[in-house]
Amino acid sequence: MIVKMKFVNISGPRNDIDRVTDLYLSRYEIQLESALSELKTVDDLRPFMEMNPYRDALNKAVQFVDYLPDSENITPDDSLTLNDMFEVIRNANQSYTGFQEKRNELKKRMDELKKKQQIIAPFKSMDCELGKILNFKYIAYRFGRIPIEYFDKMNKYLMDNLSAIFVEGERDESYVYGAYFLSPGDTQKIDAVFRSLHFEKIELPDEFRDTPVDEYQKLIREIYNTNQKMDELEKAIGEMFLSQAPRLIAAKNRLEELANNFDVRKMAARMENKKEDYYILCGWMAEDDVEMFLQEVKNDDKIFVVVEDDRDTYFGEPPTKLENPKIFKPFEMFVRMYGLPSHDEIDPTIFVGLTYSFIFGVMFGDVGQGLLLLIGGGLIYHFKKAPLAGIIATAGIFSTIFGFMFGSIFGFEDVIRPLWLRPIDHMTTLPFIGKLNTVFIVSVAFGMGIILVAMLLHIVNAARSKDTENIWFDSNGLAGFVFYLSIVVTIVLFMTGHKTPGGIVMSIMFGIPLLLILFKEPLTRAVQKRAKKMDEGAGMFLVQGFFELFETLLSYFSNTLSFVRIGAFAVSHAAIMEVVLILAGAESGSPNWAVVILGNLFVCGFEGLIVGIQVLRLEYYEMFSRFYKGGGRAFEPYTKKTKKTKKK
Template identity: 60%
Template sequence: MIVKMKFLSISGPRSDIDRVCEVYLSRHEMQLENAIAELKTTENLLPFVEVNPYREPLNKAEEFMALLPDPVVEPDLTMDQDAMISMIRDLNHQYLELVERKERLKKHVDELTEKLNVLEPFRPLEVNLHDVMSYRYMRVRFGRINADYYRRLEKYLYEDLNAIFLEGVRNENYVYGCYFVANADAGKTDAIFHSLHFEKISLSREYIGTPAQACESLQQDIDHAADQIRGVEGMIEELLQSRAPQLKGAQRRLEELAGNFDVRKMAARMEDEEDKEDYYIICGWMGEEDVEAFLKETEKDDKVLVVVEEDREKYFGEPPTKLENPRFFKPFEMFVKMYGMPAHNEMDPTVFVAITYTFIFGAMFGDVGQGFCLFAIGGLLYLIKKINLAGIISIAGLFSMLFGFLFGSVFGFEDVIPALWLRPVSAMTSLPFIGQLNTVFVVAIAFGMALNLLAMLFQIINALRAHDTENAWFSNNGVAGFVFYGFLVLTVVLYMSGHKTPGNIMIAVFLGIPVLIFLFKEPLTNLVKHNHKKIEEGKVMFFVQGFFELFETMLSYFSNTLSYVRIGAFAVSHAAIMEVVLMLSGASEGDPNWLVVVLGNVIVCLLEGLIVGIQVLRLEYYEMFSRFYKGSGREFRPFNSHKKK
């Protein structure tokens, strides 16, 4: 069902806008429209330029709630507006102090880690770092040298050097270490090592003991700082947890206040020079029942003026669409929204989709056991997680169970319960001219023809509502198309059932006249509308174009009808696949392998269930929706939708 919408204009003193939003609008769903853009006939309208004062504390509250390990707490709603903002400000101050302390510790850890990484390659050296860096008559150089150059040093130059090189850590690329050289030979030795691309590494003079002892000391400092960081994190968690109820209550209340204040983005203000007072104007769409309740609530409030604009959609565009369906059909609104929201004067196809989708799914996937699994699992997911697709699967599972009883199939076994109707694989029907044909194919085509006729009726209703003369009377899905296709269906049914078919005169009338209407639908529409418009492309091109459109129409009737054969095909294939599963498990020999039976049912339920679900949706969109549904509407989006969340 589509809720009927009305357009409201609400005005009053500018200082009263927050009270109106809090006391009245918060109780009802209203989609706001830009007042300056909508109220074109009203002069001297100005926008609001105020900054939302609740947005920053709300962001802080949401940030703090996201940091809580368990955000599910009972909210404290006893604080007033000033107390909430003051609490968040004080909490933010304490939080920032702890975060700053944590960042300083992390920076200290990074510095210590960097020093440790520099010193680590020299760990094997048995030298006192503080002493060797304080020698008066000897110099020490720490660094690294490429492994290839180090081999050259050892082979060719080491004996000529008046220096000693102590090796530290060696890897595949570099040799780390240090060399000692007397002050007198330092220049020559430094030059030789420089030519070998020796990279000097500066070490601090603050280290005491050997490199290994210095590394141990640095590691202890890092571990101590890490413990301090964990302590600060615990303090932050404890601080936030102690304020969790207040934060939750503040977040909820600030969401309402921020949402109400944001009404100014869509509102307008108007200055009254005589009264020297500003007024606000809010306009938008509201459901008919909400409008009645809203008017009743505000009738004694002399500060609020409400004007209901009748027939506004005729002049200022289309109203939004709000769907309201029973709970059983509610999940299927997802399929409708995926295709497009219905316009305000269009039929809501949700109930039609719910009935046809589940019915066709059950026919294509008829099995009591697998249907029960879909019903139970989908139902649990829908109740716990509120997933619309899970609700659809659960309802489709009910129809799978229904057709499972009709087909006599339980987890693929067809000897457990009797078939209340037929067995899809073996049931055959004798038809004139065609011969033997699977019964489910015949029923599927007949069902498809009935759905096509029903979709044409929906198209006629939608076109009449939209005052679309051509599509209501002269199109291939209008009255002319309904007569043509309906007569064809009647003729086929009479012939296949062995009854007498209509005579030539009736065929000429009920088939010939609609064909002519299809061909001349544009001139006929102009004639009905008294629009004396000439054929622009010329008569020859008009008939050529009309011929190909007529050919396409006839082809679409045929292809749309045959498309429903897939219902019977999947019903037969499902039964055949389960026969293969039972054959592989050895069930035909009386001693089935239950592991194979279970795995086979799981695989078939998942893969074939997915394929059938997609195929049914394709039938909905391409064979049914394409005949009567446009989906050109826009969804109703109330400004206070956060309250429902």
């Protein structure tokens, strides 16, 4: 059901806006609209240009509370004043800043150690003391790397003729790491040769004194010790925040409330003249909330409230807030997926809840599997509040009911007796058609009834929006309803062996509605006394109208036959479970229970998913498309409703 909304204007002295927001509006659901945009006819309006004084402190409080483990279970210290809260945040920030400086120093040290580790790692296999090599006076050296292909060429063609020695270190996929040693007098010549071989020089830090492997091990130990210090620092930060946890959470909660209240100014307007300076707020509230709000502020002489009656003329479409019984609440998800209803539309949630669950139950009728869906979906919905789980649980109720109707429990059809029939076996004989599965026939009949109900809902929605064409002449309006109802009645009379209506009745019931649908545009103009002429000629109008009428008739036929899938899935479910039981060897009297259990779980999950999608398709394409537009906008209050008691 759609909650009835009212548009309210709230005004008072400018310096009183925080009190009013905190004392009253924060405890009601109100969707604020921009006062500057909505109140265009009011002169001397200007925006608020104030910075939010709570936002920076709130950002810090949120950051600090995130450090607390299991913060939702910590009881806040509600005894703090606003000054206390700012003091708590300030002190925590000072301590945190000190920790941050130490953390940055450790992080810088960690980066330096890892960089040195990357430099020395490729030379670990070289057995030499770096302190001696780095202090050589009569031997020059170059540490670096050379591409593997050039290293092989060097060894094969050049090394015998070079007055240099290359000591190899580690290798990777692309390079050979190492160092070459040479006489200082040959540096220019030898360096030129190695440059031609794409040798890349790597500078080793002067602090390396021991062997490369020893230096590498030292760095590993230093990295480990630095990590330990960082962990201890993080622990100290957590303990510092934990000692202030109740105060920090209280500060965060209250500052969040105050910051949101202050941000109301973004939607407010100021009206200032020489004598007075007022704020103006406007927005949508539920009718019940408006009555409670007016009752609460009636003795407050600093707040003035006006409830607008002519809202459609000046303030546009109200937002949509859905409020349905708990059992149907999860089905609002399907409605929102298609689009929220506008304020003058019927909320289809209950209709969807009933039809979806009923059709799902017919297509997936099994006592055992229905109970599994009910229990599993119910538990998930209870703990996780997932709407889809609630839908599954409700559908499971109807699956269980139709399981008794069909006499099926976990695929076994010889355990309980069907209250109605067995879908896979029961047949019905129809005139001129012969034998058909009874469930198929009932499914089509049910579909005809659902289509008629959808047409009635279309007429109601059209009447609410005062849409003449859709009330009387649309293919889903009264003309289409009479035509389709006539077809249904004719088919029922024919199939039950009664004489069909006479020619005159047939022409009236079939012909006249089709003519009304064909000429709906000129008839609508005539009813509304509009003299607008057709854009195209009469011939083109008739040709276009003929094909549109043909498409309408085709859609009646295809939409009706689409409901055959209900019976088809009811039969296929029974057939699939027969296959599962055959695979389990149930015919021998001693089935393999592991196969039975796994088969039931597979069918329950896989076929349940397919049936759920097919039922949703029926909802959207065969029902929603006939009566529902879903052009509404969601009701989005700036804050959630809390207790209706005055704050101290």
